Amino acid sequence: MSKKVTLSTLVVLNFIIYISLGLPDSILGSAWPSMRQSYEMGASQVSYLTTIMLLFSFFSSMLYTKIAKYLTVAQVILTSMLCVIIGLILMIITSNPIVLFLATPFMGIGQGAIDVTVNHFAAKHLPSSLMSLLHGFYGVGVSMSAAILTFFLSTFSSWRFAIGAIALLEILILLLIFVYRRHFAERDDSQESTSHKTNAETNQKFKLSYLINPIFYFFYAIEAVMGIFLATYYVENFQVNNAQAAFFTTLFWLGLMVGRFVTGALTRFMQDKTIIYSHLGLLLLMSITLFLPPGLYTMGTVFLLGLAMSPLYPLMMMLPNQMYPELIAQRVISYNVGFCMLGILVFPLLFSALFKILSFSIFPTLILMLTVILSVLVVLIFKQVKK
Structure with a gap:
């Protein structure tokens, strides 16, 4: 009984941590049109x-293996x-603006190590059926922060109140994890397990053709x-006014x-390949709608853009x-x-430079180009799967 309770607690805590991971991720995207006016910065400077x-x-992700030797999972979180x-x-x-630039290293350090930590911990302690849901709860956090920003921008015309509310949510989650820190009291021992590999295992040749999967993820920057x-x-x-945007x-x-969340259900009835191809088709179609001036239909098209991208990251990773x-x-x-x-x-920097030279009107063209490249790469990858 106590084991069941502990597992249930772990599941809920991991879902909440994933929500906290998503909370800061939409701030610059949603609030930047308003923030840049307060900071007197250019539209494209968000990429910096x-x-x-x-x-x-x-850097914090790469240093995690060293940090994990000295800190418990709870301490890292x-x-x-x-x-x-x-x-x-x-x-x-x-x-x-200098203070704003000083804020970004704290955000980066905080989001890097915890991402690796929670993924390792969840993979070790939770059933595989729950792993896909974790990414869904990350989306809950991103959507919550975007909704909070929209509410405060439209009601109070204040991005500061919005970020303050997000910070308050993070503080409450921090206090909750502190109260239940005993559930994360262990150290990550994955490094010890990898040290027992034989020379034959570690010296397996890595071919350049294997990089086709990572190249797909390079172009998956389309989501960001x-x-x-x-x-x-x-x-x-x-x-368009800031609140509507x-x-x-x-x-x-x-x-x-x-x-x-829908992808998690679809995988029970459809092949991964079918899900990926159908969503890529939808992504191509919705990318074209970005050329159109905004109207009531835009609410549906931008929602479908997100929906179309949703299965690509988790399913291609398998x-x-x-x-x-x-x-x-x-x-x-x-x-x-x-x-x-x-x-x-790379892509936000590259696109910012292009926007500065050619204006934001090329945004739909760039998104369509990335979608076509992703589609071609998916076809090539599935050809390798057949082999």
Whole structure:
């Protein structure tokens, strides 16, 4: 009985932690049209902030294996959440761009290590059937923060109140995890288990052809690009008001979240390949609608854009285990994550430069190009699966 209670508690706590992971992720995308006015910064300068954040997130993820030797899972989670809260507070206390740039390393450090920690812990302690739901609850967090931003922008015309409310939610989750920290009292011992591999296992050759999966994840930066630039595109190109543009971003993240839960159900009745191809077709169609001026239908199209992307990340991540030997598959999966982060670093910078030169009107063209590239890569990957 106590084991059942402990498992139920772990499940709920992990869901809540994943919500907290998603809470900060839509802030810059949804609030930037308003924030940049307070900070007197350009529309495209958001990419510099996201780049700094992602770099620090990458570094904290890479350092996790060293940190885990000295800290318990609970200590890593609590320290990471504290860093995020500090970053959020720094965002709202001043209109000085320097302070805003100082906030981003705290956000990055906080979001990097906790992501790796929770994924390792959940994989070790929770049934595989619940793992896909965790990503859905991450979407709940992103959608919640986008909705909070939309509410405060439309009601009080204040992005500071919105980020303050998100910071308060993070503080409450931090206190909850602190109360239940005994459930996360262990250290991550995965490093010990990997030290027993034989030389034959560790020296398996890695072919360049295996990089096709990571290359797909490099171009999957389309999700981050949509989250960062969608609201600004509608403001700059169609003069939509800030609250409405933030609402469009909210609907995009909502579609992504709903789609993740729906995907979990669809996998019981449909093949992964069918789900992926059908959603890529929908993504191609919805990408074209971005060329159209906004109207009532835009609420549906941006929601469907998120829905169309929802199965791509989790289902494509499962393919290496079907395509390669175990050790190669593990390596490919680790490259998938690294290439995805690299794409999220490169494309916002590249697109910001293009927007500065050519204007935001090219945004739909760029999204359509990324969608076509993803579709071609998926076809090539499934050809390898057949072999």
